[in-house]
Every structure is written in C-alpha cells, then in structure tokens.
Amino acid sequence: MIQIDILLSEDQIAQEFMDALERHDLPEKFFYWFPLSIRAWINLCGDGAYRNYVRSHSVLQNHAAEIVSMLPSEPIELISLGAGQGTKDFLIMEHLQKQGKYLNYIPVDASQGLLEIACQSAKDKNLACRGLKADLNNDSHLTEMQAILDEKPRLIMMLGNTLGAFDPLKFASKLDNIMRPQDFLILDGELFNQTDTLAGYDNPINRQFAFGPLSSVGLSEPNDGRLHIKTDVDNRQPGLYRIRKHFQASQDLKIMLAGETVQILSDTNIEMSWSYKYDRDALTGLITSSGMQLAAEYLSTDKRFLTLLVKK
Template sequence: MTKELTTLTPLAEDVFEGLQADNKYLPSKYFYDARGDELFQQIMHLEEYYLTRKELEIFQTHKQAILEAINGAEPFRIIELGAGDGLKTKVLLKHFMEAKVDFTYTPVDISGNVLEILKSNLKAEIPGLKIEPYEGDYFDALAEIAESPEKDIVFFLGSNVGNFSEKEAVGFLTKLQEFLKEGDLLFMGVDLKKDPAIILNAYNDEHGVTREFNLNLLDRINVELEANFDRNQFLHYPYYNPHTGECRSYLISKVEQAVTIMDEEIHFNAWEAIFMEISKKYDQKQLKELATAAGFIPQKTFFDSDNWFADLLWLKEK
C-alpha cells in the first residue's frame, strides 16, 4: 500500500515518495527548519568545514575586482538564491555601498525565519541598503524579479550547485539562465577537487554537528508528520568518490525496523540506506563544460589562496 500523494502537504508528499522508492532518499531542502538553520550556522563555523572560510577569504581579498568585473557603473540588482545568514555576502554589500554604486539586494530563501533575521541584521549593519527579501522557491522568485529593467546578477554561493549531480546542475543552470536578460550575470561559488581527506572531514566533523544536522530531518518528520523515527537506530555515513567528485551522505538503518508516518508503515531492512545529500566538487575542465552546457560564457574566476574554492562570474549567452 502507498500513501495517496495528492492530498498531502509538500513535505509529506516528498517524504512518502522518497521513502517508498526502491533506493530510499529524503530531499535535502527539508533540512532547514529552525533547528536545521541553527545547526547549519554551527557547521559553517567548524574548523573542518572550510567552504565558508575560503569563500569569505575570496570576498575579502577580491571585493574590488569583483565589483569591477560586475561593472558597478550602471544600476543593478543582486538576487541571492539561498541567502542564509548573509555572512559572506555582507562583505561585498558593504564594499558596494562604500563605493556608492546603485544596487538593490534581493535575498531569496525557502526559510522565512532566516530572511527575517537577515533583513533585521542588514538594516542595522548596512544603513541605507536597499533590500527586498523574497521567501520561496528560486524560480518563482526569478519569474517575478528578473523582468525588472536593471541588470541582474544572480548570486548562487557556498557551493550550493554542488547539491546537484552534474546532470541536475546542467538542468538547473539552464533553467536559471532562461530567466535572465542579455547582459545579466551569474556569480557562483564552487568547491574544487582536493585532498579527499579534507573533503570527507568537512562532512564528518569530530563534534558530530553534521551528523546532528542530518538526523534533525528525522526529528522534523516526527513532529510535522506524526512519525516515530528512533534516531538512535540510524547511522550517519558520508563518503567521497574522488573520481566523480561527489561526497554523498546517508542515514543507514542499523536494524530491521518499521517506522510509522501518518499511520503509514515504512519498512527498513538492516543496513538499508536513506540518501540524504550530495556535495559535488569540480575541476576546471568540468566547470568550462558546465558553463557551455547551461548557456553561459565564463568571464572571470576568483580563487582563495589555497585554490580550494572558486567564485565564477558567468555571462548569459545571447
């Protein structure tokens, strides 16, 4: 028996679809409830999680070069997809304000909680900043915003593109560029291939914060969908494949068990896995191929001092 999906909330629909699949999975977008937001803030400050630190270094080091590459001589709008707490973006926003360029900042996030905190903080920290938050889906936001006459620069930072497989990334970026006008830009953070041990440690920290981040989704399902997951019966298991550049995270059932969700029973075999998240790393050849496949022309690349991370400026093809 399978749950009738047409009568369910989006969370319930996606959970049942994922857990009733032959290879079980849960969409990573549901990590971000209030507790998930809090845990991810902790992850970003972990010693092992170098991604935030390296992208922040790029912004601090190259902020003027980034502004020049964007061409701040004309009014523009920054549309940041998945804005989060804006920790890194603030570096650029402050610099752009100091340079007296004419721009509007539109942070887009699925979490209204995050957007409220971000708006409040930015108003206090950067007086005079024009900010127009948008809560919801990326493409819903782009459909409403991208028709504005000013130049748009879409920020997609933090290696969020790594949450897609390569095929999914091409599809996502191709769809994204279809919302852009001629002359619009994509400014995208990408994690690069490096020592596999460094990569794996970023998703398997010694304090167990990333483990807690994954298990929190089971807690959310328990609360919102009247489920009875026992988090102690699941193992957090990440692994990195240096050939594909994919770091994949799983929760693995330690025992044979049945979990009830909204009166529906989901069976788990012992050592059966739930795929939770992908974090893909790229090399330069793959990035050039990705740009071409998605309809962008690479303009400029900014690196941190170790060449672990890159921020790419791509132009929409005519």
C-alpha cells in the same frame, strides 16, 4: 518589518517532507527547514572546521571590491539563490554601496528561518531587501521569480557550493535561462580532493548538521541507524564527483509529523542529498558551455575552492 514573498508554503514543504521519506530520498531543502537544522547550520558555519564556508567567505572578503568594480556602473539588483542567512552576500553588498551601485537585495531560499535572518540583517543595515521563499528545484518557482524581478541589471549569486546541491548539468542550463544580456553571475564550487573533501563532511559537527532532518523527527544515531558518507564519480561528464550521504535504519521505525505517519523498515536506506564537487575545467565548462562568458576567476588560498564571475 521585513518582507518575504512566499512561493513555497510551510504546509507544502511539510507534505513534501513526508512524501520524500516515503520515497527514501531527502532533497537539499529539508536540511535547512526545521529549527534544529537551522541551529545546526548556524553552528556549522561558525566552526572553522567547516572549510567550504571559510573558503567561500574568504575569497569574497579578498576580492569583493574588484568583483563589484567589474559590474555595470548603474544600480544593480542583487539576487542570491540559496542565500541561507546571507552572511557572504553582505560582503558584496557593502562594496555595491561604496561604489554607488546598490539597488535592492533579493535573498531566495526554501528556509523561512534563514530568510528571516538574511532580511533582518539587511534591514538592520538600512539596505532595501525583499526575500523570496521558493524551491530552486521547482521550475514554476523559477519562472515566477523571473516575473517579479526588476528590469535593472542584476548580479545573481550562487555561493557556498550551492550549485553542487542540485544536478549541476541541469541547473547550469537553468541559470543560463535566468541570465539576461546585462546580468552577471557569481558562482563557486569545491575542487575535489579525495581525502580533504571527505574529511570536510565526515566529522562530528557536519554529521550533526547532516542528521538534522532525522533528529528533528525523533531519530538518533546509532540507536535508530547509521549515517554513511562516501564519495563517488558522476560518469556523465569528466571531472564531476559527489559526496553521497545515506541513512541506514537498524530497526523498523515510525516517523510522525503533522498528524501523518511514515513507516521505515529495518535496513532501509534513505538518501540524504548529494553534494557535487569538480575539477577546475569541469566547473568552468559547465558554465561556459551554455554560452555564458568567464569574466574572472578566483582561487581560495588552499586552492580547493574556485569562485567564478561570469556574464551573459
């Protein structure tokens, strides 16, 4: 039997989904909620065309042993923020075990389905694990998460450009607040390139994933509207870029879920979660400006993905 503590209930996320549609703005968590979205995500991760998954995975494959060797010698609690199905986490856990440093695994995600996969995979490998279903954008959830964690040294991971799914300027300070003096953090991000970055998102299999929340409530493209993908610059700080996605309705739409209805008028734009990208100095600066120290950095072989190991 797997164990998952619940801070974000399914009833709550269903209500928040309808509220988000009313606001015409779908945050990141809804792209991994519906079974159709989970299936689309698993398919995307298994497709070599999804370069960011390949990049993030390959960096850890090549450097996990070295990263783990730099951690404290005592047992370490591994906390993965936005863990998804946990595939990349196990690359680190394997070497924690080999080096006698493994204590416990806590995957944290808003997706019940993906958490079940991560926890079951840990159980199958006889690894101590307790999942946590939470919304990383909810400050009260972050506070409650802190209360249930072990006092042992912790390795916190935020992989697969997950920081880019939030406001990185705000979330970097939240990470700093979570970190304790003996803790380490592994974090990665895509280094922006106009052509390559856009091509990584505007392709058939990624569009299918991006459209998942709307497909799950009966909408289709192009019959009900179009998904538009573009890049822009966040001028709050040099070196911050965004992939922006929005759905533009081509007719009046009625969306029903759990007995509730939302009306979407023709030509309405629904924002579909941004994804931040960086220059190298912007990403390292976000993390170190709050007081954390850079311990090591690793580039993917194509130099488009940067993984950082930092400590308090």
